[in-house]
Amino acid sequence: MNDNYHIFSDGRVERHNDTVRLVTEDDEKKYLPIENAEALYLHGQIDFNTRVISFLDDHGVAMHVFGWNDYYSGSIMPERGQTSGQTVVEQVRAYDDEAHRGNIAREIVAGSIHNMRANVTYYDNRDYDLGATLESLDRRRDEIKSVASVEEAMGVEASARRAYYAIFDQILPDGFVFGGRKYNPPNNKVNSLISFGNSLVYANIVSAIRATALDPTISYLHEPGERRYSLALDLADLFKPVLTDRVVFRLVNRGQLSDDDFDSEMNACLLTESGRETFSKEFEQTLDRTIDHPRLNRKVSYQYLLRVEAYKLKKHLLTGEAYESFERWW
Amino acid sequence: MSGHTDERTGETDPVDLLLESARDEAVESSFHVTGVMMQYYEVCERELWFESRNIEIDRENPNVVRGTHVDETAYDEQRRNLSIDGRIAPDLLDDGRVVEVKPSSTLVEPARLQLLYYLWYLDRVVGVEKEGVLAHPTERKRESVELTDETEQQVEDAIRGIYDVIRSETPPPATEKPFCESCAYYDFCWSC
Numbered sequence: 001m002n003d004n005y006h007i008f009s010d011g012r013v014e015r016h017n018d019t020v021r022l023v024t025e026d027d028e029k030k031y032l033p034i035e036n037a038e039a040l041y042l043h044g045q046i047d048f049n050t051r052v053i054s055f056l057d058d059h060g061v062a063m064h065v066f067g068w069n070d071y072y073s074g075s076i077m078p079e080r081g082q083t084s085g086q087t088v089v090e091q092v093r094a095y096d097d098e099a100h101r102g103n104i105a106r107e108i109v110a111g112s113i114h115n116m117r118a119n120v121t122y123y124d125n126r127d128y129d130l131g132a133t134l135e136s137l138d139r140r141r142d143e144i145k146s147v148a149s150v151e152e153a154m155g156v157e158a159s160a161r162r163a164y165y166a167i168f169d170q171i172l173p174d175g176f177v178f179g180g181r182k183y184n185p186p187n188n189k190v191n192s193l194i195s196f197g198n199s200l201v202y203a204n205i206v207s208a209i210r211a212t213a214l215d216p217t218i219s220y221l222h223e224p225g226e227r228r229y230s231l232a233l234d235l236a237d238l239f240k241p242v243l244t245d246r247v248v249f250r251l252v253n254r255g256q257l258s259d260d261d262f263d264s265e266m267n268a269c270l271l272t273e274s275g276r277e278t279f280s281k282e283f284e285q286t287l288d289r290t291i292d293h294p295r296l297n298r299k300v301s302y303q304y305l306l307r308v309e310a311y312k313l314k315k316h317l318l319t320g321e322a323y324e325s326f327e328r329w330w
Numbered sequence: 331m332s333g334h335t336d337e338r339t340g341e342t343d344p345v346d347l348l349l350e351s352a353r354d355e356a357v358e359s360s361f362h363v364t365g366v367m368m369q370y371y372e373v374c375e376r377e378l379w380f381e382s383r384n385i386e387i388d389r390e391n392p393n394v395v396r397g398t399h400v401d402e403t404a405y406d407e408q409r410r411n412l413s414i415d416g417r418i419a420p421d422l423l424d425d426g427r428v429v430e431v432k433p434s435s436t437l438v439e440p441a442r443l444q445l446l447y448y449l450w451y452l453d454r455v456v457g458v459e460k461e462g463v464l465a466h467p468t469e470r471k472r473e474s475v476e477l478t479d480e481t482e483q484q485v486e487d488a489i490r491g492i493y494d495v496i497r498s499e500t501p502p503p504a505t506e507k508p509f510c511e512s513c514a515y516y517d518f519c520w521s522c
Contacts, residue, residue: 086384295520296521307517308521311517311518320500321501
């Protein structure tokens with residue numbers, strides 16, 4: 001149950017007998033085997049009707065919709081998704097208790113610093129001298145233990161991420177100038193790749209959260225947002241270095257992206273359909289990678305790690321057992 | 331009728347608590363014991379605590395799906411489901427015996443305890459004596475189960491044990507058991 005299907009072309013998804021099929025504008029028909037699907041990702045302009053939604057619902061498959069600029073615009077989730085009043089009550093209790101909220105927020109920041117650090121170490125061992133960045137991340141990691149407020153925790157997270165992003169220009173080849181994180185809209189190729197990657201991480205985490213009865217709007221590090229699934233933002237921070245950033249480095253360093261994969265207008269730079277296709281193919285392969293899980297005693301996919309993270313948080317909230325955020329261990 | 335009190339705590343014995351509220355609907359009690367709680371108590375007290383808090387996990391777990399399927403299809407023709415007070419739901423065979431169907435005999439003790447609880451409940455609350463039969467349709471095996479002094483004691487001890495587990499603020503810690511890996515809560519317990 002963990003294949004994601006990405007649809008980039010414009011057209012229509014419809015139920016056809018016992019499958020879902022995509023009919024593109026030039027009347028090409030593609031069938032999507034739905035039995036093993038986790039979610040459909042719609043990137044193009046797609047028509048669909050209630051019949052296909054009921055069908056996806058029966059098979060427990062979510063549908064995530066992306067807007068013109070690759071931003072996540074919403075999901076159609078299977079009705080069978082879990083709901084539990086008690087879980088939401090405990091989520092809110094933890095949010096409302098400053099000390100409790102702070103503990104969770106600090107744990108998330110500590111985990112995301114660790115995961116950024118893992119990427120820096122990887123390149124430090126490969127001909128780059130990144131010792132100063134490692135030290136800076138270590139200091140942030142110490143600092144996070146003693147921050148008093150969630151606001152300060154956000155501040156530590158932001159400065160760690162700045163230090164981390166500062167090495168991108170060293171690691172990435174000529175022609176891929178980063179110059180710091182910019183979004184709304186992304187201003188260059190690297191930023192457009194990171195934006196697209198992060199929105200995929202985000203949507204995958206929305207699916208993982210919805211499988212656990214946690215309410216995606218009640219969060220600890222980020223403020224509960226009115227228009228965003230802020231709990232997905234919390235957990236996405238942990239996984240961006242492992243998923244988005246590694247995919248960006250891999251594609252760019254292997255020269256798998258060309259100018260045709262980007263569309264620059266005014267100050268914005270966005271991925272074209274072919275760019276998004278290349279990116280999500282690599283991204284999906286990364287989600288499918290497996291790793292020995294020391295506690296679960298089996299191999300689990302990177303994608304399943306997202307689900308595990310939601311379980312861990314839910315367990316913490318409902319049982320009081322400690323929450324230790326995801327830290328890359330390999 | 332007032333129940334026995336526990337000498338240590340001065341609290342009502344959970345067995346009496348359960349019987350009083352079951353016999354007299356005017357007696358309000360939040361303490362209910364279902365058949366599946368009996369099973370969980372025998373299998374894993376942590377699972378029992380999760381169940382009592384409605385912590386549900388992974389309904390697509392293959393073992394859960396399989397168990398439900400066996401339960402829904404076995405002896406379909408001769409089985410009548412009987413729900414009593416909304417508290418217990420034993421299945422009756424045509425010959426009047428109470429039947430409990432299990433997909434396999436690997437976890438036979440929990441199923442036996444569940445069946446004994448139904449027999450005990452029918453005897454003590456409803457006032458009918460029934461015989462029980464434990465059936466493993468996939469293995470074509472059946473065995474008969476009866477309420478005796480010894481098995482009654484077993485049921486009542488389990489009721490007290492269940493009371494202690496579900497009243498606790500926190501779940502019993504996870505302990506590795508041979509059947510953990512086939513449990514629907516496995517990832518929840520061990521993901522850490």
